[in-house]
Structure formats: structure tokens, C-alpha cells
Amino acid sequence: MEPAVQHTVVIWPLILFLVAALGLVTVMLGLSYVLGGRHDNRLGNQPYESGIKPTGSARTKFSAKFYLVAIIFVLFDLEIVFIFSWAISARDLGWVGYEAFLTFLFDLTLGFAYAWKIGALDWSPRAPRQLRLDAIESNQQRNLPSEQTS
């Protein structure tokens, strides 16, 4: 092995790539700036909506539930990647690998059960069941004395 040769880093392709990438962007933006026509009137500044007048703000509020469900979907979806990679080498890993994978799936299911239990999967903006029960309970407690007096 000749270490001296191995360690020489060839830098010029990197620099060429850098120059080319920057150059491409500059040329594209620059050309359109120079050549493109500019209109500065009210209609021209409106986004094109297929002839329909745009209404309202683009920044509508989504329910936070959406993100929560989305992230849970991404999580469990990604775990499938592990199943694939295990499946490919399942025979090589043998029973130990199988046991390990069962453990993994158990944990995964447990996480799913937990997410379900705490109401993370409830789509509607209703309060989770436990909190609802709590609320009912506290309402009852609050009402109890008044019922007795009446």
C-alpha cells in the first residue's frame, strides 16, 4: 500500500462543481431578471388562480391534532423499514434475531396502545375520554351540594 498516493485529495472537481452550481443559479436568475418583463399593477401582483379571485389568507390554521396524527403515522410507517431490513436477512439472523424482532414489535405495539390510550388517535377536537370523565366528575361534585339544598 502506498499511503502517499492514497491521501492526495483531488480538489479541482469539487471546485468545478461549486463554480458550476453557483454559475447555473446566477445565470438563471440573472437572465430572467434582465429579460423578463415587469408589471407593477394590482392585478398583476395577484397570484394566478385559474381565473378565480383568491380570497382569504393562505395561512389557515390547522388543528394541532393534524400534526400529532401525522407524526404518529410517520413514526409507525418508518418502523416498517426495520421490518424490511430484518426480513431480508431473517434466515441469517436465526431465532435470536426472531426473538429480538418480536421484542421490537412488542414495544411498537405497546407504543401504539399507549398512543391510543391517551387519546392521541382521536381525530375530533373533543377532549380525550379520561379528561371528559374527569370533567363530568368534577361537575357532579360541584352540583352535589346545590342539589341537596334545593
Add this chain to the structure above:
Amino acid sequence: MSLLVFTLIFPLLGAITLSLFPRMSYGAARTIGTASVGLAAFTTALVAIFWSAAGGFPFIQTLWQWIDAGDFQVNFSLYLDGLSLTMLGVITGVGFLIHLFAAWYMVHDLEGKPGMARFFAYMNLFIVAMLLLVLGDNLLLLYLGWEGVGLCSYLLIGYYYETPANAWAAFKAFIITRIGDVFLAIGLFLLYVVFGTLNIQAILHAAPSVLAQGGTLANVAALMVLLGACGKSAQLPLQTWLADAMAGPTPVSALIHAATMVTAGVYLIARTYGLFLMAPAVHELVGIIGVVTLVIAGFAALAQTDIKRAIAYSTMSQIGYMFLALGVGAWQAAIFHLMIHAFFKSLLFLTAGSVIIACHHEQNIFKMGGLRKKLPFDYAMFVIGGAALSALPLVTAGFYSKDAIIWEAVANGHGFLWAFALFGALITSIYTFRLIFVVFHGEAKTEAHAGQGLAHHLPLAVLAVLSTFIGAMIALPLDDVLPHDMAEASHWVELFFEILAALVALAGVAIAAVLFLGSRKTVDTVVESHQGQRAWQLFHGGLGFDTLYDRVFVRPFRATARAHEKRDWIETIVNIVPALTRGANTGLAAGQSGRVRAYAMIMFAGAAVLLALLMFG
């Protein structure tokens, strides 16, 4: 024997408990504070019994390895031999009696006030530090105790810190003893460099082979240790703090500034006597310092009006005797006098405290007078203590300890020192009986209410018994530790010199009686004359050492400082450091903007610089 460590543990537990519960009642604080030292004293007694039963060999209790870094190894070990046992007995025994008395004394000051557990916490902590000082088997542990007692002394002198004068007295004591401590620290470094160890016994063992007799190294090392001892024991030239230290509560003066801490210097020199044997010139100097201090302090004691300051000067003078003994090679006599002095001086201080309380915090002796009738118990105690201090022959303990020193001085061929010591003895009995006559005789000038209770009577009575010849019968197990006192002269010569010393002491009493018993006309005329006035001022101020230091050190320093007040380049230089620090702080803190994007930028920039340096550096 392994009980030894408990002498430390009990007071330590006391101190910790007292500081953790600052709001406990006075009764509880008093009980804990006193009982912890009492238990330590009891343990000491047990240790002494077991130790002597086992044959009285040096005993080392290694608790753990304190520091182990390469070649530098220090064990946390306690070393028990005759010398440390003697000190142990004095510290815990006398310490316990003083704590007991303090429980009575401090009631008047502390009951019901906030933070009064603080007093006993400091006192207990002091006992711990002092025990560490005498029990440490290496110089580092000794130094730890040394600084510990210095700290407690500072805290207790300034105990009534609301009065600025007391805080200043505490500062003064701390700073001046600190000068000595610095020298001691230098001495320790030097010894470590030379011997490669801090273990005291190893150093003593190796000293004759490593050091050249009278060589520079030996002299410098011994001188450094001596200066350290001078600071702690209030000897010339670092003696000025002790009289001011009387600002503390009286039990503190008795415990720290009479019985224990101020004698630490004597202990240190005795402990490292091998070093002084190798440095004859410095050894000689020890005796000279002692004798000069004892005479100067004696004169100063003659002209005090404050009862506590008078006793404080007498303490300096008595420690001077101990230094003299060390200087003439009468090692055992020095330690013996140390113990006897602890007995009678704490007796005097505690009695003085009792008198002060009785007279409603009056400390001026000329405003007392005629207290003999009203305070017969205090009178008896003070006379016993005073007699021991003056070394009245045969019946007092002081006679056996102090006259031994005077005799050793002449027997070892230091005639000059002997003459001064004898003169000092004369002055001692004059100022002692001046105090007695002025305070207890003559016409009554004030109301007085005698102290009551066991906590008041018992400590005084025990100390009084120990101040008589009974105390002198205690035989100290020092023969294996310190060289025998060398005096080898015929019995008759010794007897002659002892009779001489006894006569001198009695003569002092007689002179005091002539001068101060009765109308005191002679004294008044002398003092009122111009010369007398100046002499009085001189003596009253401790022979002008404060003034001298003020002129030599403080004023030039202040003058230099004032000269630069406007445009002080030194201070400018010094101020650069905080200014730089503050500027750097402001600049850096500005970077903490709280914005994530700024943080990310800093991170990326840092990473870029780091990686670039790594690749291309």
C-alpha cells in the same frame, strides 16, 4: 487507644449541630456546647489511662490517606505521645471548665437573643482545630489546625461585631497573626523541599543527617517556624494584637488568649525541637525574644487600667518565660509552665470575668476597689491565681514551674537572660498584686453582686486547686519526647538560686503593698510628674509598639497611597484586571441573544473555524 479520634469527633459534632440549628434555645445550646467538650475531656482521660497502661509508647492513629498525588503523600493521622497528651489534657480539661463557666457567663449576654448558638459553635470549632493542631502527625495537618484556631480566634474576638472597635480588634489579631502564618507556611514549604515529607517525626529523625549544623538552610527553616510561633504566641515583634484581642467575651480570652491558642507557638517549637538544635543561632534567638517580651509586657502590665488588658499583658510575659525556657534548652520546663500557666491564667481570667459581671460590665480597675467584702469568693480565687502568677514560694504551682525556668537559664550558662528573667519576676509580682490591691482593697467604689451557681463556682474552684502546689504535682510524661533538661549543678547552688527567686517574688509583693495598699500617694506623685506622665503613657501603650508599627508600616503605606490618590498608576494597572474581566463579560454576554438563528450561526462559524484549522493547520 483508638478512642483518640473521638476527642475530635465530639466537639466537631457539637459545632455542626449548633451551626445547623441556629434557633435553638439557650439552654440547649449551652448543654450541647459544654457536653461535647466534656465528653472530649472524658475521652482524653480514658486515652491517657490506656496509653500509659500500654507503656506510653508513641501511638499513631491513621484515619485515612488525605492526599496521595505522586510523591506527595499526606495521611490524616493523629500522633499521640507525652507532649500531645499533655496538650490534649490542657485543651479538653481546661477547655471544659471554661465552657462550663461560659455557660454561666454568657447567660447575661445571650439569653433570648438571636444567633446565640453561634458562640458555642465557634467555641467547639476552636477546640476541634486546637486538637488537630496538637494531634496532627504531619505539618500540613498541624497547619490546618493552626489556621483553624486563627479563624476561630478572629470570629470570637469580633463576637460583638456590632461595635466597630471589636471588629477592628479582630481584624488586627487576624492580620498580625497572619503575618506569622505566612512565615510558617514558607517554613513548611522549605521543609518539604528539603526533606521530601511533611511528617514531623520523619523530619526530626532525618534532621541531623540532612541539615548541616548551623547551616543556612537549618537557620532559615528554624527562623520561619520561629516567626510563625511568634505571631500565634504574641511574642516580639508580632505581639501587639493580644491586648486588643480582649475585646472578645471573657471566656474566650481565657480559653484562646491565655490557656490554649497563644501557647501553640510554644508547642510548635517544642514539637520541632530537633530543627532548633540544628540551628543554634536561631535557638539562641528564641530565648532572647522570650526575655525581651517578658520584660516589655511586664512593664506594660504595670500601667493598665483595664483588668483584662493587664492580664493579657501578663500572658504575653508568661509566654515569654516559656520561650526563654525553650531558648535555653529547658524543653520540659517550658511545657510544664505552659500547663501550669493554663491553670492559673484561666483562673485569673474567669475570676476577672466574674468580677466584671458582678460590677455590671465595669472593666476599669480604678472604678472597682474594695470588692473583698462583697465578693469574698472571687477575692480568694484571684489571690490564689495571682499568687501562682507571682510564683510565691512553696504553696503555689507557679513557683515550681516558673522558678524552674529561671534556674535553668542560669544553670545552662545564660547569666544575662537569667538576670532579665529575675527582673521580670519582680515586675510580675508587682503588677499582679497591684491588681489585687486596687480591685479588692481600699474603699468600695461600686455596687457588686456575687455570681451564683455551680457553673460559676466549680470551674473556678477546680482551677484554683490546680493552681496550688497540687497542680505542680502532675508529672508530665515528656521524658521520651523531649530532651532532659540539662541543668547539672550541685543541689546547694540550685537551692540558692531558688531562694533568690522566691525572695524576689516576695519583694515584688512588698513593693506592690507599699505602693498600692493605702493612699497610693507615692504612685500618684510620680505619675503626675512630667516624666512620670510620659513613662505612664509609654507603658500604658505597650511600650509604643503600636505607634512604632504605625509610623514604620502603616503611615508610609498610607502616604504612598495618598500620594497616588489622584493619578494612581498602580491602581490603574490593578484596575485593568476587573475592567478587562467586566468588559469580556459584557462582550460575551451580548452574544447570548436568545435567538436560535444566532446560536446556530455561532455554532456553524465555530465548526467551520475548527474544521478549517484541523484540516489546514
Add this chain to the structure above:
Amino acid sequence: MNDTWFQILGALPPLLVALSVIGLFVTLCIARHERLVYAMTVGGLNLALVATIALIPLGPVAVTPLYIVDFYTLFFWGVILVATLACAAFAMPYLSGFNDRREEFYILLATSALGAMSLVAARHFGSLFVGLEALSIPLYGMVAYTFRTRASLEAGFKYMILSGVASAFLLFGMALLYGATGSLAFTNLIPAGGYDADAGPWMLMGIGMMLVALTFKLSLVPFHVWTPDVYEGAPAPVATFLATVSKTAVFALLLRLFVSAPITDNAWLLTLVGVLALASMLIGNLLALRQDNLKRLLGYSSIAHLGYLLTTLVAGASLSIEAVAVYLATYVGTSLGAFGVVSLVSSPFAGKDAAHIDHFRGLYYKRPVLAVSMAIMMLSLAGIPLTMGFIGKFYILSVTMASGLWWLTGGVIVGSGIALFYYLRVMAILFMDRPAHAREPQLSGTGDNWAQTVVWLLAAATILMGIYPAPLIDLAAVAGITLGS
């Protein structure tokens, strides 16, 4: 006993923690009971601690190619478990006023501790990355746990974003190293030219990028900027965890990486690490100088302490590993105590944490034992003799001096000098008169007494180790020998 069982035995402590995490999930799926959850967490951690101690006579066990359980691992497992237990004890009273789900905190805590344990035992990039992420991801949640206070949420986001950046650096670095050496195990990271050859540029780049990521976790300059904000915003028990467990685990890993990977044996790399150390101790202390918020102050001070620690990496002296073990143990003990007091005085539902220094003014007259404990911790952090902080600092100084790294020695001394100012300032404030408007320290809630006991024990240990450090030093010495050999 066959090999598999032997390996499982070696990995018993983290497995016990993992089992308790799974158990917690099962419990939460069935019923919510805070006491039960707490008991399960603490029980699992304690069992793991017992197992760690029981494993000491076992000797090094290689658990798959990913992990090695040697005495070094066990030492830091012990430190991590003790620190996590203390955090749990502080969290209990802290969360008692939190009117939302409290139980999940313990799951996050245990998971994070599991990650830390994995990190300490890692000897392979795979286990390194898994460990680091398992340590960090629960931490994001913990930092933002009291998300209704703005500061907590903000701190959580800051930490997550910047941490993600650091993880990217880590992965890139590992990829470069894999590309250059074809291996992911620490010991196989050999320069292409053999053990004594210089590492090539790709390897340097790789190790440099890993260094960026790990020093970010250790909050060393210039990757320290997140520290004060996150410490201030995080709930006090979480800041405790960040300052102790997270730092210990990452540093232990960094040390193992530097000791076992041959490519780190590069003078220039070590010099740059030294520069980072110097910058950290100076800048950390300077930033803390005039800080009035105790949590920020402790954050800055942790930057400086990690800077001191990093010097040992540069020194490479025979004493280095022992020094790291001693220093980390003392630092963890002291930080736990200091943050513990802050945590006990704070509660998240009376506004922000009571971390401003004014809240501590005159604490001595209200809570003397707590204040004395805090004072002891400050002394120990400052490295005053008779506290265990002194022992640690003593080790650092002797290591740097033995290696002749005088510029770093000077840095440690200057840094400690600056640090004295702010530590003693905090201490003085504890004993000052209490202003009339000061907020009463609130100390109510379940588990409070136990948390206080923990603080007292830590204070006692600080003093005890300061005067009797021999057992700790012996343990650290064995840990040093196992890793060094």
C-alpha cells in the same frame, strides 16, 4: 453458562432500566397512578444500581460488538444511576403542582438514563449514535415538559433544533470515518498508513465533525451558546439531569473514543482540543461573572467545569482517566446538590422557577440546612479544600502539570480565580438579611422531605469526600486501569 446468557448478565443494569420503561408503558395503558409510576421508576433504577455493583467482580464482558461492560462502564453507570435517582427525587415535589399528566416525566427520565448508559458502554458508532439519541430525544420532551410556561417550551425548541444540527454533524463525521477506514468500531479507526501514520484529511474531517457534535452536547465553547437559555427554561430537575447525567455520559464516551481510537492520537487534534478547553474555562467563567439567575449561572459554570475536564483529554497522562472519573463524580455530586436546592426552592406553577438570586437572599434564616447545603456546594464548585470539589481540581491540576501543559494549568488557575467571585457571591447572598419583598421559598408537596434528605446527603458526601476521598479515588483508579489497558 453459555455466551448469550453471559452477555445478558453483563448488560443487566440497562436491561433492568429498559424493562422498567416497558413496565411503565404497560402500566400507563392500564391505569394512571403517579405513586406507582414513581415507585416503579425508582425501583427499576435501584435494581439497576444493585446489579451494577454486583457486576463489579465479573470483569470485562463484551456484549455483542457494540458494547463493552468493563469497570470503567460500571463506574459511570453507577454515577448515572445515582444522578438519575436524585433527579427523580427532585422531580417528585417539583411536579406536585403540575396540573397535567405527571407520569410521563418518569418514562422520559428513565429512557434518557438508558441512553446515557448505552453511551457509556459504547465501543462502536452504532451504539454511540443510538445511545446519544436515546439520551437526547427524551430530553427535548423533558425540557419542554412544563410547556405552559413559555420559557420551558422555548428552551425545548432551542435545544431540539440545535441538537439536531449537532446530530447531523455526528452522522456526517461517522460516515466520513467509515468511508476512510471501512469500520465502525472504535479500535479499528486506524490511519491508513498504520498506527503511527498521520490520519488523512477525510479522517481528520470525520473526527473533527464528531468532535463538534460531542462538544455541543458537552456545551464547550464555541458550541455552548444554547446552555444558559436551556438551563434557565428547563424545569429545575431537568436542568439537573442535563448538567449531570447528560454531561457525564457524553464525556465518558468521548474519553473512551479518544483512548481506544488510534486516529485521535494526533498532536494537532489534541492541541485544538486544548484550545477548546481553554476557551471554555475562560469564557464560561467570564459569562457567569455577573449573572443574577442561578440556573444560568450554574449553566455557565458547567461550561467552565467541562473545560477543566477536557484538559485531561489533551494531557493523555497515565493519571488522566482516574482524574476524569474523580472529577466527574465530584462534579456530578456537587451539581446535583446545587440544582437540588434550586429545584426545592422552585415550583413551576408560581410563575418561572425561583432561580433569581434575590430569591436566595437570606435563605439561611428561613431554611438553614438548605442554605448551608447550598453554601457547601458553592465551596465545592469553587474547589475550596475540605470539599470534594477540591479533590477533583487537584487532580486536574496535577494531570496538566505532569504533562507539562502549562498554558492549560494557567487557564485552570485563572478560570478558578474568576469563578471564586461568583460562587462566593452566591454564598454571601444566602446569609444576607432577607428583604421584605422576597418571595417565600415554597416547600410543600409530596416527596419533599425525601428530596431534602437527598440534598443533605449530598452535602454531607461533599464534605466527607473532601476529607476522606480514598474510596472514591480507589474506585476511580480501577476504572482508569481497565480503560487504559
